[in-house]
Amino acid sequence: MKKNNLKAWLYLLPAILFLGVFMVYPLIDVCVYSVEENYNFASQSFTGVGLGNFKYVLSDPYFVQALKNTFLIVAITVPLSTGFALLISLGLSSIKTLRNAFQTIYFLPYVTNTLAVGLVFMILFKKTAYTDGMVNLLISKFGGTGVDFIEGPYWAKMFVMCFYTIWIVMPFKILILTSALASVNQDYYKAAKVDGASSGRIFRKITLPMISPTVFYLIITGFIGAFKAYSDEVALFGTNLNAAGMNTIVGYVYDMLYGDSGGYPSYAAAAALILFAIVFTITYINLTFSKNKVQYM
Amino acid sequence: MKVVLENLTKRFPPRNKKGAEVIAVNNFNFEIPDGQLIGLLGPSGCGKSTTLNLISGLETPTEGKIFFGDEDVTNLPPEERGVGLVFQNYALYPHLTVEENIIFPLQNLKGAQKMSKEAMHQKAVETAKLVQIDGLMERKPKEMSGGQQQRVAIARALVKVPRVLLLDEPLSNLDARLRLQTREELRRIQRDTGVTTIFVTHDQEEAMSISDLIIVMKDGVVHQIGKPQDVYDEPANLFVAQFLGTPQINVFHGEVKGEKLYIGDEAVLDVPGRKDMPVWVGIRPEGFIPDENGPLTCRMDRVEVMGRDVSVVSTHPQMTGRCIRSIVSSENKFEPGQQTVRFRLKPYKVFLFDKESEERV
Amino acid sequence: MIEKKSASFSRVLIYFFLIVWALIVLFPFYWMVLTSVKSFASYNSEYIPRFFTTEPTLDNYVSAFEAVPLGRYFLNTLIFTVATTGLMMLVIIPAAFAFARLEFKGRNAVFALFLSLMMIPTELVIITNYVTIVNWNMRNTYLGLILPSVTSVFYIYLLKENFEAIPDELYQAAKVDGTSDLKYLVKVMIPICQPTVVTIIILKVIECWNSYVWPRLITYDSNYFLVSNGIQEIRENGFGRENTPAMMAAVVVISVPLIVLFLVFRKKIMAGVSRGGTKG
Numbered sequence: 001m002k003k004n005n006l007k008a009w010l011y012l013l014p015a016i017l018f019l020g021v022f023m024v025y026p027l028i029d030v031c032v033y034s035v036e037e038n039y040n041f042a043s044q045s046f047t048g049v050g051l052g053n054f055k056y057v058l059s060d061p062y063f064v065q066a067l068k069n070t071f072l073i074v075a076i077t078v079p080l081s082t083g084f085a086l087l088i089s090l091g092l093s094s095i096k097t098l099r100n101a102f103q104t105i106y107f108l109p110y111v112t113n114t115l116a117v118g119l120v121f122m123i124l125f126k127k128t129a130y131t132d133g134m135v136n137l138l139i140s141k142f143g144g145t146g147v148d149f150i151e152g153p154y155w156a157k158m159f160v161m162c163f164y165t166i167w168i169v170m171p172f173k174i175l176i177l178t179s180a181l182a183s184v185n186q187d188y189y190k191a192a193k194v195d196g197a198s199s200g201r202i203f204r205k206i207t208l209p210m211i212s213p214t215v216f217y218l219i220i221t222g223f224i225g226a227f228k229a230y231s232d233e234v235a236l237f238g239t240n241l242n243a244a245g246m247n248t249i250v251g252y253v254y255d256m257l258y259g260d261s262g263g264y265p266s267y268a269a270a271a272a273l274i275l276f277a278i279v280f281t282i283t284y285i286n287l288t289f290s291k292n293k294v295q296y297m
Numbered sequence: 298m299k300v301v302l303e304n305l306t307k308r309f310p311p312r313n314k315k316g317a318e319v320i321a322v323n324n325f326n327f328e329i330p331d332g333q334l335i336g337l338l339g340p341s342g343c344g345k346s347t348t349l350n351l352i353s354g355l356e357t358p359t360e361g362k363i364f365f366g367d368e369d370v371t372n373l374p375p376e377e378r379g380v381g382l383v384f385q386n387y388a389l390y391p392h393l394t395v396e397e398n399i400i401f402p403l404q405n406l407k408g409a410q411k412m413s414k415e416a417m418h419q420k421a422v423e424t425a426k427l428v429q430i431d432g433l434m435e436r437k438p439k440e441m442s443g444g445q446q447q448r449v450a451i452a453r454a455l456v457k458v459p460r461v462l463l464l465d466e467p468l469s470n471l472d473a474r475l476r477l478q479t480r481e482e483l484r485r486i487q488r489d490t491g492v493t494t495i496f497v498t499h500d501q502e503e504a505m506s507i508s509d510l511i512i513v514m515k516d517g518v519v520h521q522i523g524k525p526q527d528v529y530d531e532p533a534n535l536f537v538a539q540f541l542g543t544p545q546i547n548v549f550h551g552e553v554k555g556e557k558l559y560i561g562d563e564a565v566l567d568v569p570g571r572k573d574m575p576v577w578v579g580i581r582p583e584g585f586i587p588d589e590n591g592p593l594t595c596r597m598d599r600v601e602v603m604g605r606d607v608s609v610v611s612t613h614p615q616m617t618g619r620c621i622r623s624i625v626s627s628e629n630k631f632e633p634g635q636q637t638v639r640f641r642l643k644p645y646k647v648f649l650f651d652k653e654s655e656e657r658v
Numbered sequence: 659m660i661e662k663k664s665a666s667f668s669r670v671l672i673y674f675f676l677i678v679w680a681l682i683v684l685f686p687f688y689w690m691v692l693t694s695v696k697s698f699a700s701y702n703s704e705y706i707p708r709f710f711t712t713e714p715t716l717d718n719y720v721s722a723f724e725a726v727p728l729g730r731y732f733l734n735t736l737i738f739t740v741a742t743t744g745l746m747m748l749v750i751i752p753a754a755f756a757f758a759r760l761e762f763k764g765r766n767a768v769f770a771l772f773l774s775l776m777m778i779p780t781e782l783v784i785i786t787n788y789v790t791i792v793n794w795n796m797r798n799t800y801l802g803l804i805l806p807s808v809t810s811v812f813y814i815y816l817l818k819e820n821f822e823a824i825p826d827e828l829y830q831a832a833k834v835d836g837t838s839d840l841k842y843l844v845k846v847m848i849p850i851c852q853p854t855v856v857t858i859i860i861l862k863v864i865e866c867w868n869s870y871v872w873p874r875l876i877t878y879d880s881n882y883f884l885v886s887n888g889i890q891e892i893r894e895n896g897f898g899r900e901n902t903p904a905m906m907a908a909v910v911v912i913s914v915p916l917i918v919l920f921l922v923f924r925k926k927i928m929a930g931v932s933r934g935g936t937k938g
Contacts, residue, residue, distance in 0.1 A: 007839065008762035015753035015772075018809040023775055026786030033785065088679055091672045104924060105680045108687070110931065111920040113868045115886040116909040119893060120686040123693065123902055131705050134689065167682070172931065179932050228781060231870045231886075238894060239874075250781050257788055258875055268785045276782050355830050376836025388827035392849040401845075402835035457835070 033269035046266070053270035062255075063271060066247040072158060073165060073248070074226040081166045082218055085173035090203075092174070093181045103178065110171035118164065118235020125149035125160050125236075150236065157237070157246055165232050169225065173218050180214035181207070216290040220283055227279050230254070249275045298365050298460040298493050300329040300352065305361035307347055321347040323517040325361070329495065329510070334487045336504030336511040336525075337497045340540070344517040345497045349463050352495065353380050365460050376405070378461075381454030381492075385466040387446045389438040395449050396421050396434040402457045424456045428486060444475045448482075455490065462487075464496035468503055480507050501541050505529065513537050530645075535655040538579045538648055544608070544622040546648075550615045551578035553649070561615045565592045566642055568649070576658065577650040584646025585609070585623035587631075591639040595621055600631050607631075611638055690913070694718050694906040701903045718907035725901075728908055730881065731888035738803050738873075738884055739866035743859055745808040750858075753814050755843050758821035759829065769818075776811045788875050798879040806872065813858050816933070820854045821847055857930030860923055867916055885912045 033039065034053055036046035057063050088106070092099055109117070124134045127148035136146030147153065149160040184207065192202045208215075230250040233241055241247035242255065249271060256268035305325040308318050321344040329335050337345045350356040352363060354375035362371045370378050389398050399421040403412055412420070425431040428448040438446055447467065454462055467483065468476045484507045487494045498504050504511050505525040513520045513528065513536075521533040532538035538546050549560045553571045557564040560578060585593075587609070595611035598620060609623045609631070623640065631638070649658045693701065695714040722728055756762070757769050787806045796802030824847060832842045848855060870886035877883055883891060889912065892905055920927055 005762045008756045008760040008765070011752035011756035011760065012768070014749040015809055015814060016768075018749060018805075019772070019775060019811070021790070022787050022806045022809070023778060023783055026783035026790070027778060029786040029789075030782055088676065091676050094672060095669075095676070102676055102680060103928070104921075105683055107920070107924075107928060108683055108917065111864055111916045111927070112913050113886060113889070113916070115868075115870055115889045116912045117686055117690075119889060119905060119909055120690045122893075123906070124686065124689060131707060134707055137706055167686075170683075175928060175932050224779075228779065234870070234890065239890060253781060253785070254871065254875065257785060265785050265789055272782050272785060276779065279779070353830075353834055355833060375834045380834060382831060382834045384827040384831060386825065386827060388825060388831040390828065390846055390850075392846075392852075401832075401837075405836040405838075405841070453831075453835075 030269045030272060033266050034273050036266050039264070039266035053266045054274070057252075057267055057270045057274065060267075062242050062247060063249075063252050065242075065245060066249050066252040069158075069161075069246060070227060070229060070248045073162060073229050074223060076158075076162045077165045077169065078219060078222040078226055080162070081169050081173060082215065082222060084166070085170055085177055085218070086215070088170075088174050089177035089181055090207075092178050103175075106174050107171045109168055110175075114168060114231050115235045118232060121160065121164050121167075122150055122236050127152070151244070154245060157244070160236060161233065161246060164236060165226070165229065168232060169222065173222070176214060176218060177211065180211040184210045213290075216286070220286045220290075223282050223286065224279055227275065227282070249278075299331045300461055300493060300495070301364040302327055302348075302352075303362040303364070305348075305351060305363065306359050307344075307351060307356060308359045320517050322351065322358075325519055327512065327519065327522055329493060331493055332491045333493060333509040334484065334507060335493075335495045336508035337495060337514065338501055338504040338511050338540070339499065339514040341499055343515045345499075345514060346465055347517075348514075349382075349465055349495065349497050352461065353382050353463050354378050355382075379457065379459050381457065381459035381462045383447075383450045383454045383462070383464040383467055385469060387438075387450040387470075389446055389449055389453070391438055393437075394434065395425070395430060395436050395438075395441075398438070398449055399424060399452050399456050402453060406457075420456055421452075424452045427455065427489065428452045428482075442475075443471050444479055447471065447479060451483075451486065455486075455492070459492060462490075462492045462494040464494065466498055467496055468498070469500070476503070483507060502543060505541065513540060515540075531657075532579075532648060533657055535577055535579065535650045538650070542581060544582050544624070545618075546579045546581055547621045547623070548617045549578040549580070549613065550617070551576050551649070558647075558649070560593060560613070563592050563594065566644060566647060571649070571658070574658070575652045577652060577655065579648040579650065580642060581646040582608070582622050582624040584643045585625060585640040586643065587625055587629045588639055588641040591641040593640045593642065595638050595640065597631075597635050597638045602627070609638060687913075690906045690909050693903050694910045696903050698901055698903055718901075718903040719911065721901070721904045722907040722911065725904060726888065726892055726908070727880065728888065728911065731883050731885045732911075734800075734882060735867060735884045737800060738869075739863055741800065742804045742807055742866050743862045745804065746810060746813070746862060747855070747859065749809050750814045750817060751843070751848070751855075754817035754821055755839075755847065757814070757818045759843075759847075760839070772811050772814060776815070784872065784875070791876055796876075798877050798882045800882070802876045803873055803882070803884075807866075807869075810862075813862075816858065817851065817854060820851045824850055853926070856923075856926055857933070860919070860927050861930055863919070864916060864927075888912075 035049050035051065037048045037050055037052035039046040092102060126133050127136055127146055127150075132140070132146050133149075135149065139146055147156050149156045151157075188206050188210070189202065192206055197205070228250050229248045233246050233248055233251060237244040237246045241251045247255070253268045253271045253275070256264045256271060302325045305322055306320070307322040308320050311318050323344075325348065337348060339345050347356060351358050354370070354373060354377075358371065362369055364370065365378065390401065393401065396418070400417050403417045403420060406412060422431055422434070425434060428451050430445060430448045430452065433441060433445060433449075438449065441449070447470075451464075451467075454464075464483075468479055471479055480503060483496075496504075496508075508525055510522065511525050511528055512522045515536055521528050521537045523531075528537065529541050532541065535548070539548070551565075552559045552573075552575050553568055554573050556567065556569050556571060558566040558568045558571075558576075558578065593613070595613045598610045598612060601608040601610065603624075605627060606624050607627045607629070609625060611621050611623070613621055650656060651658050692709070692711065695716065695718070696704075696711045697713065697715045697717060700711065700713065757765065757772075784806075791797060791802045791806070794802070796805075828846060829842065832846060837845075868886065869884065870890075873882075873884045873887050874890070877887060880888075880891060889908065892908055
């Protein structure tokens with residue numbers, strides 16, 4: 001059995017190597033970068049150590065805009081998508097005919113290329129000189145006035161953004177919630193029916209408590225995912241998100257690394273750490289809250 | 298192949314810092330003759346599976362040596378010992394067919410032993426015939442009954458022609474009827490192949506019925522080795538006497554006084570040449586003969602009819618346990634409402650054990 | 659009777675609601691296929707877009723492949739996906755095996771360390787990885803694209819749990835038969851855990867096919883673009899003046915492989931995702 005020691009490490013070696021180079025070292029390195037002030041990528045030199053990068057990032061109007069956008073996206077899409085997914089899953093679990101077909105259709109967005117379908121959304125919502133676009137056509141049918149959702153007012157852009165984000169995240173949530181609903185023991189429902197409980201009461205008193213761990217799991221992962229929003233935005237508004245006023249924190253990090261502002265890994269590191277701090281705090285709050293509220297069975 | 302265990306000891310380190318070291322196998326010394334079927338018998342947790350693992354090489358002993366014939370195999374890895382092992386849950390590879398399962402060990406052979414595909418197939422069919430599953434070669438394990446899976450497991454263990462065949466609780470996952478059938482089968486296969494076979498069981502009936510030799514152990518210590526009937530007739534100590542035989546042996550508080558055995562105030566048996574001492578008296582159920590003038594008076598509880606025999610359930614102030622069970626011929630008639638029953642004892646079914654050491658006296 | 663009526667009414671409502679969402683999901687797909695078969699002229703002449711076309715054409719597909727190196731993007735994505743997934747399996751399977759089956763000093767400590775890495779978001783480490791790849795002069799190379807994503811702690815964890823579910827007796831039986839650890843892994847463990855292995859491969863393929871952020875950082879030479887970057891490139895510079903139908907043709911071509919994969923492995927993919935996959 002002594003031979004095993006060496007052999008085991010040999011089996012682990014590739015994983016350790018890759019994780020070391022691309023996970024552990026970067027983790028340390030990002031902290032180092034974030035405190036190196038005025039880091040110059042070309043000469044790999046810096047002028048001092050301190051919190052200057054954080055100060056710069058926090059006072060950068062682009063970052064503030066990105067922060068605002070990100071929080072709006074999170075605040076709008078997470079509750080809406082979770083609630084909506086719950087409704088759809090409840091609907092799905094109450095029918096038998098076509099259930100499989102619906103489930104298959106609902107899952108489609110999960111397997112599509114975000115960038116590619118984003119283009120379709122852009123076409124649908126965009127108003128150009130040649131056409132008002134699909135959505136504006138619908139709006140005018142119902143007596144409203146069209147608006148360019150892609151290059152128009154902020155609220156319109158935010159609307160498309162959130163709509164697309166919800167469209168993208170729904171498949172996962174529906175899938176998870178449907179399987180959670182399916183795993184609730186049917187005997188509870190039978191018992192409640194025998195006791196004469198109304199369907200609303202059954203939902204509040206039985207279904208919801210039983211699936212509450214799943215709902216909270218979705219909310220937590222939803223928060224984390226929404227805070228990292230980026231490629232959906234690129235899909236709709238193009239790579240120059242700052243110009244469109246639709247940048248996100250992650251987008252800001254990448255722009256700092258590469259793109260129009262040129263390589264500033266120190267600013268990128270500071271912004272990434274700020275993001276991590278925010279996500280960590282929110283997740284922590286969520287977990288504490290769910291520990292008190294969620295009834296685990 | 299003769300198997301010899303010499304001062305074999307296996308200690309496991311404590312599970313946590315506070316726990317004590319576990320001695321699973323304590324200083325074993327015995328020799329298993331070539332070509333015999335040996336039952337390793339004991340209550341669960343007595344170290345019998347560890348013994349098997351030591352012989353197979355899956356565990357290495359803390360001290361002591363293991364010999365196959367004259368060869369010291371103590372430090373050989375399992376694959377070089379040439380053992381076949383059958384697990385309690387069979388451990389068949391679920392994704393392979395019966396034939397692929399049986400061939401699996403052959404594919405590992407290296408060097409001069411390496412076999413051609415054709416030869417392996419030949420060998421697999423031959424072995425499958427031996428255990429009578431040659432009609433099921435294309436099945437997957439989950440498509441077979443427990444008994445059939447068992448046979449596949451045995452075939453897989455035999456295909457390499459092992460020097461020693463080891464079976465861990467081979468019958469415990471089968472239902473009662475299949476168990477009887479399979480144990481005959483096991484006996485036959487062992488006779489046909491002549492391979493030295495050691496099987497572990499906690500079921501004394503199973504061990505007694507097919508073994509050439511049984512080894513009774515408890516808490517990592519061997520209590521007795523011998524032919525099944527000999528061990529039953531001459532148990533070395535109270536544990537062995539209690540462990541073998543159904544219904545269990547009846548145990549009384551007793552005393553030897555003036556070459557007579559007393560249970561309570563009644564002298565039940567002459568014991569010439571015995572010293573005066575307090576003893577445990579063990580009486581096999583079949584050692585009781587109903588006799589109106591018999592010396593042992595018990596309070597009658599009930600009579601259970603079993604057909605050929607009847608089982609008389611009674612109580613006595615000096616007994617240990619819940620009741621006394623005696624098996625007597627159904628020719629004896631018992632009156633309904635009878636309050637007491639008196640017995641004579643067959644001397645060779647009565648065993649005396651030291652009160653302290655519980656060893657036979 | 660009233661009870662029955664309200665039950666069937668709510669049933670209608672549920673179906674209505676489900677169908678509306680199904681339409682919202684399907685409509686973009688319909689629109690993209692529809693637009694891709696409208697000719698450039700007819701598309702541009704529709705100030706009010708029409709919901710069908712009477713003269714479908716495949717010209718857009720031809721121009722999509724001619725105007726931008728779509729085939730090249732495809733090939734790149736294929737190479738990237740196959741190489742990344744293959745390499746990842748080679749890295750994670752032995753690691754999961756070591757954690758599940760081999761006994762060695764420090765196993766629990768190392769495993770705990772691995773698990774804690776699961777919490778680290780890609781966004782945090784991507785900065786240094788970018789710098790690393792730039793320093794290794796690996797921009798615009800396949801290696802630069804592939805290397806950072808060939809390990810996944812989550813998949814190691816998933817696989818290890820699966821490996822551990824295989825009874826110990828199987829391993830002991832194999833040992834007694836003289837099976838080496840490697841052969842046991844390849845011939846017994848992987849076949850038994852095949853459903854999980856397939857799930858992991860599928861999830862990774864989806865992830866690779868859709869990856870955008872890392873390829874965008876690492877490649878600026880369009881010879882190394884993946885389909886996502888290609889799409890972005892088309893959107894910003896391709897097809898001259900807003901050739902939307904050709905753009906949609908490209909989008910269809912890019913979307914089809916994964917949708918086909920999904921329809922074939924529907925059950926496996928959905929089961930795999932619900933067991934803990936998250937997008938990205």
